[in-house]
Amino acid sequence: xxxxxxxxxxxxxxxxxxxxxxxxxxxxxxxxxxxxxxxxxxxxxxxxxxxxxxxxxxxxxxxxxxxxxxxxxxxxxxxxxxxxxxxxxxxxxxxxxxxxxxxxxxxxxxxxxxxxxxxxxxxxxxxxxxxxxxxxxxxxxxxxxxxxxxxxxxxxxxxxxxxxxxxxxxxxxxxxxxxxxxxxxxxxxxxxxxxxxxxxxxxxxxxxxxxxxxxxxxxxxxxxxxxxxxxxxxxxxxxxxxxxxxxxxxxxxxxxxxxxxxxxxxxxxxxxxxxxxxxxxxxxxxxxxxxxxxxxxxxxxxx
Numbered sequence: 001x002x003x004x005x006x007x008x009x010x011x012x013x014x015x016x017x018x019x020x021x022x023x024x025x026x027x028x029x030x031x032x033x034x035x036x037x038x039x040x041x042x043x044x045x046x047x048x049x050x051x052x053x054x055x056x057x058x059x060x061x062x063x064x065x066x067x068x069x070x071x072x073x074x075x076x077x078x079x080x081x082x083x084x085x086x087x088x089x090x091x092x093x094x095x096x097x098x099x100x101x102x103x104x105x106x107x108x109x110x111x112x113x114x115x116x117x118x119x120x121x122x123x124x125x126x127x128x129x130x131x132x133x134x135x136x137x138x139x140x141x142x143x144x145x146x147x148x149x150x151x152x153x154x155x156x157x158x159x160x161x162x163x164x165x166x167x168x169x170x171x172x173x174x175x176x177x178x179x180x181x182x183x184x185x186x187x188x189x190x191x192x193x194x195x196x197x198x199x200x201x202x203x204x205x206x207x208x209x210x211x212x213x214x215x216x217x218x219x220x221x222x223x224x225x226x227x228x229x230x231x232x233x234x235x236x237x238x239x240x241x242x243x244x245x246x247x248x249x250x251x252x253x254x255x256x257x258x259x260x261x262x263x264x265x266x267x268x269x270x271x272x273x274x275x276x277x278x279x280x281x282x283x284x285x286x287x288x289x290x291x292x293x294x295x296x297x298x299x300x301x302x303x
């Protein structure tokens with residue numbers, strides 16, 4: 001019989017962490033699953049760590065030349081035999097009840113997340129809880145995309161729904177691919193008026209490491225932020241979120257100006273913000289004015 005859930009784990013140079021991820025799946029209370037590991041061209045000893053699991057038939061293993069996490073996840077969807085798919089990153093883990101709790105009747109289920117921050121010595125120095133999204137509406141997600149964790153590890157998906165609606169991972173995005181996928185999913189959920197299961201439990205551990213394998217040049221993050229905003233600009237407008245889009249663009253302009261040598265990009269993004277909605281620019285002018293007044297008052301007191 002075919003497994004009910006296909007658990008897809010993409011990995012690139014994740015030898016230090018991949019075992020924890022796999023063991024957290026093997027420890028699941030719910031047992032009707034398969035584990036698919038896509039090795040995205042690792043150059044460390046990832047394959048060596050995986051070999052015992054391969055030999056025992058505990059995982060289905062696929063190797064591909066390095067194409068990025070989106071391509072690895074797409075490969076996993078293609079190879080999956082389950083009715084449902086779940087994506088677990090190599091350095092994250094599930095609590096044992098995750099698959100048991102997720103609703104196998106909805107096209108999407110979402111769990112609360114336990115966010116853990118690790119230092120260079122791999123010790124937790126901070127943690128927090130993030131509830132499951134209270135809404136899966138695309139307008140809500142567009143408005144809150146900078147403040148919510150979109151990592152797919154907290155979600156379970158109906159594979160047929162993904163394939164029928166051509167919801168795949170955009171391989172042009174090395175970063176922010178999770179948000180792009182989530183927007184595509186929310187758009188189709190809204191179009192088809194599908195139900196989403198929202199759990200009040202915290203069953204997924206999202207690990208943020210100071211030297212994490214997903215961390216990259218800050219400029220690149222900004223470039224992908226811009227690409228994501230451009231791709232979904234029409235939907236910001238449709239959702240009447242012009243000022244939110246303009247605010248995101250203004251924030252990008254500010255970050256480019258202060259953190260990169262690309263001042264021309266900063267100016268062009270600031271102009272795009274202003275021409276989209278004047279609100280963030282007026283807010284900026286108001287803050288500048290307040291700063292000048294406070295500075296003058298401070299100097300007068302000093303005199």
